[in-house]
Every structure is written in C-alpha cells, then in structure tokens.
Amino acid sequence: MTDFLLATAGAILFTVAVGLARILGGPGDADRMMAAQLIGTGGIGSLLLIAAATGARGVEDVALGLALLAAFASAAFVNSGAPAEDPDPADRR
Amino acid sequence: MSVLKALDIGLAFLVFAVAAWTIFARGAFAATVGYVVYGLLLSLVWIRLFAVDVALTEAAIGSGVTGVLLIGAAARLRGAASAAGEKSLSGAPRLLAASLCILVVLALAAVVLLFPDQGPSLAPQSMRHLPETGLGNPVTAVLIAYRAFDTMLEKVVLVLAVVGVWSLAADRCWGGAPGEPRAERPEPTLAFLAQVLAPLGILIGIHIFWVGADEPGGAFQGGAILAAMWIIVVMARLTELPQTSAAWLRLALVAGPLVFLIAGVAGAIFAGSFFAYPPGLAKPVILFIETFMVLSIAVALPMLVAGPPRREPKVDGSR
Amino acid sequence: MSLVDLFSTAAIGAGVFFFLAGTVGLLRFPDALSRLHALTKADNLGLGLVVLGLLPRSTSLLAALKLVAIWALVQLAGATAAQLVGRAVRRKGSAA
Numbered sequence: 001m002t003d004f005l006l007a008t009a010g011a012i013l014f015t016v017a018v019g020l021a022r023i024l025g026g027p028g029d030a031d032r033m034m035a036a037q038l039i040g041t042g043g044i045g046s047l048l049l050i051a052a053a054t055g056a057r058g059v060e061d062v063a064l065g066l067a068l069l070a071a072f073a074s075a076a077f078v079n080s081g082a083p084a085e086d087p088d089p090a091d092r093r
Numbered sequence: 094m095s096v097l098k099a100l101d102i103g104l105a106f107l108v109f110a111v112a113a114w115t116i117f118a119r120g121a122f123a124a125t126v127g128y129v130v131y132g133l134l135l136s137l138v139w140i141r142l143f144a145v146d147v148a149l150t151e152a153a154i155g156s157g158v159t160g161v162l163l164i165g166a167a168a169r170l171r172g173a174a175s176a177a178g179e180k181s182l183s184g185a186p187r188l189l190a191a192s193l194c195i196l197v198v199l200a201l202a203a204v205v206l207l208f209p210d211q212g213p214s215l216a217p218q219s220m221r222h223l224p225e226t227g228l229g230n231p232v233t234a235v236l237i238a239y240r241a242f243d244t245m246l247e248k249v250v251l252v253l254a255v256v257g258v259w260s261l262a263a264d265r266c267w268g269g270a271p272g273e274p275r276a277e278r279p280e281p282t283l284a285f286l287a288q289v290l291a292p293l294g295i296l297i298g299i300h301i302f303w304v305g306a307d308e309p310g311g312a313f314q315g316g317a318i319l320a321a322m323w324i325i326v327v328m329a330r331l332t333e334l335p336q337t338s339a340a341w342l343r344l345a346l347v348a349g350p351l352v353f354l355i356a357g358v359a360g361a362i363f364a365g366s367f368f369a370y371p372p373g374l375a376k377p378v379i380l381f382i383e384t385f386m387v388l389s390i391a392v393a394l395p396m397l398v399a400g401p402p403r404r405e406p407k408v409d410g411s412r
Numbered sequence: 413m414s415l416v417d418l419f420s421t422a423a424i425g426a427g428v429f430f431f432l433a434g435t436v437g438l439l440r441f442p443d444a445l446s447r448l449h450a451l452t453k454a455d456n457l458g459l460g461l462v463v464l465g466l467l468p469r470s471t472s473l474l475a476a477l478k479l480v481a482i483w484a485l486v487q488l489a490g491a492t493a494a495q496l497v498g499r500a501v502r503r504k505g506s507a508a
Contacts (some may be wrong), residue, residue, distance in 0.1 A: 001420070001421075002173050003095075003096045004421060004424075004471050005424070006096040006097055006100050007096050007385045008098070008424050008425070008427075008428050008462075009100060009102075010100045010103055011103060011284060011428045011432075011435060011447040012428060012431050012458075012462075013100070013137075014103070014190050014421035015428075015434070016107075016431075016435075017103075017107050017110070018435050018439070019435045019438045019439075020111065020130065020408075021439060022438050022439050023447065024114055024123070024127065024130075024497050025120075027317065027345065027499075028444055029122050029123075030122050030444045030448070030497050030500055030501045030504075031444055031447065032122065032126040033125075033126065033500075034353040034438075034444075034447065034448060034451050034497065035130050035490075036124050036126060036129050036130060036133075036156070036160070036386060037451060037452065037493050037497075038451055038455065039130045039134065039353060039376065039457040040133065040156070040486070040489070041303070041451075041458075041459050041486055041490065042431060042455065042499070043134070043136070043137060044433065044459060044482065044486060045427070045458065045459050045462050047136070047137060047140060047468070048461065048462060048463065048466055048479070048482070050100075050137070050140060050141070050443070050467065051140070051425070052316065052466050052469055053097075054097075054141075056140060056143060056145060056309060056483070056488045057145065057309065058145045058146075058149075058308045058309030058310065059140055059145060059148075060150060060475055060478040060479065060482070061145075061304070061308070061309060061310060061478075062136060062140065062145060062148045062152055062309075063478075063482050064297055064301075064478055064481065064482055064485070065149055065152045065153050065297070065301065065314070065318060065479075065495060066133070066456050067482045067483075067485035067486045067489065068154065068155070068290065068293065068294050068297055068321075068484070068485055069153065069157040069318075069321055070489035070490070071159075071286055071290075071445055071488070071489035071490075071493045071496075072156055072157050072160055072161055072321060072324075072325060073126070073129050073156060073160045073161075074162065074489075074492075074496050074497055075283055075286065075325060075328055075329075075493075076160060076161040076164040076165060076328070077164055077281065077494060077496075077497070077500065078281075078283065078496040078497065078499065078500045079164075079165070079168075079328050082463075088220045088423070088456075090323055092133075280499075282492055282495040282499070283492075283496060286488070286489075286492040289488060290485075290488070294484070318459055400501070404451070
C-alpha cells in the first residue's frame with residue numbers, strides 16, 4: 001500500500017511537471033498564473049499521499065496552509081497590471 | 094531502486110528544472126511565477142527531509158507573503174520598464190554572477206556530501222532535555238528555549254526591515270499610509286474570497302501557532318498565515334491600510350521583541366541567568382512570549398509587502 | 413488487501429486519472445480560458461478523490477476533518493482563481 005501511495009504521488013507530480021512545461025512557457029501571463037494554481041492543487045495532492053505513505057507528523061497542517069494560500073498568487077496577479085481604465089461592465093452594481 | 098527513491102529523484106529533478114526555468118525566464122512576471130512554483134515545490138522537499146516546520150514556513154511565506162510581494166513588484170516594474178526603456182545587463186557581469194552562484198552551490202554540495210555519516214549534532218542532547226522545557230516540539234524548544242536570544246534578535250531584524258522600508262517614503266509622506274496592495278477597482282469575486290478565507294485563516298493561523306508547542310508549527314508560521322489574511326483583506330479593498338504613524342501599529346510591531354527582551358531580563362532576575370526560564374513555568378512563559386511574537390509578525394509582514402507610505406499623513410485624526 | 417485498502421486504491425487511482433485528464437486538457441485546449449477550465453475543474457476533482465481515498469486511513473477525527481477542510485479550501489481557491497484569472501484574460505485581451 002505504501003508503494004502504491006508513493007507511486008500515485010509520483011504520478012501526480014509527473015502530471016504537474018508536464019503541465020508546468022506547457023503553461024510556464026506560454027503565451028500570456030494568464031497561462032503562467034495558472035502554474036501557481038496547478039502546483040498548488042497537484043502539490044497538495046502529492047503532499048497528502050507522501051504524508052500517508054511515510055507517516056511524517058504534522059503534514060496535514062502544511063497542506064492546510066497551502067490550501068489556504070493557494071489563491072493568493074492569482075489574487076495578486078489580478079490586482080496588478082492593468083491600469084484603472086473603464087470599469088468592467090460585469091461590475092456594474 | 095525503491096519507489097521512494099525514484100520519487101525523491103523525480104522531485105529533485107523537477108526542482109532543478111523549475112529553478113533553471115526561473116533563471117532563464119523572459120520577463121519579470123514569468124520569473125516571479127517560476128519562483129513561487131519553486132517555493133511550493135521546496136515545501137515538498139522539506140517534507141521529504143522530515144523538516145515539517147520549515148515546510149510550513151516555506152508554504153506560508155512563499156505563497157502568501159513573498160508571492161504577493163514579488164508579483165506586485167513585477168507589475169510595478171513592468172510599468173516602469175515600458176516607460177523608461179529596458180536595459181539588461183551585458184555579458185560580463187552576468188558571467189561573473191553565474192560563476193559565483195555555481196561556486197557557492199558546488200561548495201555547499203561538497204560540504205553536505207562529504208559529511209561523515211554520523212555528523213556532529215546536538216540533536217540527542219536537545220531531545221534529552223526537552224521534557225524540562227515542557228514542550229513536545231524540539232524545533233520550538235530550540236527557537237524559544239535553547240537559542241531564545243537569536244530568535245529575539247531575528248524579530249528585531251524584522252522591525253528594522255519595516256523601518257527600512259518606511260524610510261523609502263518621500264519626506265512629505267512619512268507617517269502616511271502605504272499604497273499597495275489594493276485592487277484598482279472593487280472585485281466582487283476577490284471580496285468574496287477574502288470574506289470567506291479571512292475568518293478561516295485566522296482560525297488556522299492561531300491553531301498552527303498554538304499547536305507549535307508540541308507538533309510542527311509555531312509562532313512564525315502562525316504569524317505568517319495571519320499576515321497573509323490581512324494582506325488579502327486589504328487586496329480585496331475590504332479595509333484600508335493604516336497610517337504608519339498609528340500608535341497601535343507601531344506598538345504591535347515592537348511588542349514581540351519587547352516582550353521577548355523583558356522575558357529575558359526577567360529570567361536574569363528570577364531564574365539565574367539571561368533568558369533562563371523558571372523551572373515548571375517554562376511552557377507558559379514561552380507561550381506568552383510567542384503570543385506577542387505572532388502579533389508582531391502578523392503586523393510586520395504585511396507592512397513589508399505594503400511598501401513605503403505613498404500618501405501624506407492625515408493630521409486631523411480622521412482615517 | 414482489506415476492504416479499506418481496496419476503497420483507497422480505487423479512489424486514489426480515480427483521482428490520479430483526473431489529474432492526468434486535467435494535464436491533457438492543459439496540453440490540448442486551444443486558448444487560456446479553456447485551459448483554465450481544465451485546470452481548475454479536473455484537478456480539483458482529482459484532489460477530491462485523493463482526499464476521499466485517504467479519509468479512511470487518517471489517524472484521528474481531527475485529521476480527517478482537516479483533510480475535508482483542505483479539499484473545501486482548494487475548491488474555493490480554484491473556483492475563485494478561475495473567476496479572477498478568467499476576468500483578467502477577458503479584460504486584458506488574450507495576450508494578458
């Protein structure tokens with residue numbers, strides 16, 4: 001069972017690696033922004049599997065912290081950049 | 094080759110690849126995203142090295158605080174660079190920087206790989222005396238009991254960093270409120286995220302700080318999570334950043350190192366030497382110190398991300 | 413293999429499948445918005461299945477609750493990030 005858990009952790013890391021290879025290069029900053037989201041979700045998945053396999057204590061707290069802060073990079077990205085131009089029509093209240 | 098070893102090698106390779114990409118990335122924003130991804134991968138590495146406290150710090154600081162700081166900085170640089178015309182470094186300084194970095198890496202690798210198998214370590218002694226401190230987490234014991242003086246000085250460095258950032262303000266803005274990191278316009282989605290995350294984050298931050306006495310965690314990690322919660326509430330424009338001249342802000346900043354110092358001096362009076370804890374009272378004193386440390390960290394980190402004051406201080410007391 | 417192990421294996425296996433599906437979407441979808449969709453939906457579902465598979469193996473009730481909380485937070489973060497990034501793509505044009 002331990003080997004299975006580790007193998008699936010490796011598989012998830014592999015999909016993250018392949019995904020990173022694609023979106024870190026490209027085109028547009030929004031794609032790169034997704035890299036942080038990808039590593040967040042995939043990283044938490046592998047983290048939980050590795051924790052279950054190796055029995056390290058306290059790893060759920062690390063995953064909790066990561067999950068809590070997963071959206072921060074995207075929020076910062078959206079925050080920055082575009083100068084305050086015409087308001088988004090969807091924002092009209 | 095066991096599955097665990099293959100996983101470790103794959104992880105190491107991925108970290109190298111992301112680091113290399115970050116170095117060669119074109120554009121500041123691409124590099125900062127690479128750096129954030131690199132930080133998150135490092136958390137995994139720390140877990141594999143059984144340094145869970147460090148992994149927690151890496152996750153909290155790398156994604157929450159540093160990520161926001163770097164992405165905001167990259168955005169501001171992009172605006173400035175397009176205005177001023179970008180000039181990148183020529184070949185020779187780059188080569189020098191690269192060779193210095195490679196030299197340092199090789200030296201570190203040699204030191205680590207050439208360690209004798211039973212490297213010199215104080216770990217057995219620190220574990221042996223752990224019950225006297227009343228703590229269950231040896232990392233916390235090292236930070237606040239065995240090497241308390243270092244940790245206090247680290248908090249002083251944090252306060253000095255905030256003062257340094259504030260001193261970048263224009264003379265007329267000294268004491269005013271920092272400008273970043275607010276959204277240009279109210280974003281309902283971001284506001285929703287902040288409203289849901291902030292209470293949860295505060296709870297989780299306090300939990301991680303409190304649990305640090307016996308499990309991986311501690312004041313710095315808890316404080317970093319609380320700092321990130323304040324940052325996102327400010328980003329969503331749900332609250333304004335305070336004036337840097339505000340008394341409560343300055344008091345909160347110095348509370349951590351101050352209480353730490355007082356505890357150290359009190360140790361000299363009541364327990365025999367500087368930073369000694371009275372036997373049996375060690376854990377309550379440690380938690381008391383850590384509470385104020387969490388406050389200082391939770392206030393200092395957002396101030397570092399916010400940057401120097403950009404608005405002139407309001408003098409009539411209105412905010 | 414006990415029943416718990418069987419259940420865990422099935423759920424985690426399904427989770428990895430969805431992670432793979434998400435990455436295939438990242439590789440094959442033509443524009444940023446659809447890639448965003450593949451990333452946030454498929455990967456989150458994969459994580460949910462992984463968490464489901466790990467729940468019976470957790471050591472205490474608090475640990476199990478933490479696992480569920482982690483998944484809920486990632487769902488929230490993924491959904492919000494998708495909205496935010498999607499809006500940024502639309503506002504700044506596809507070159508973002």
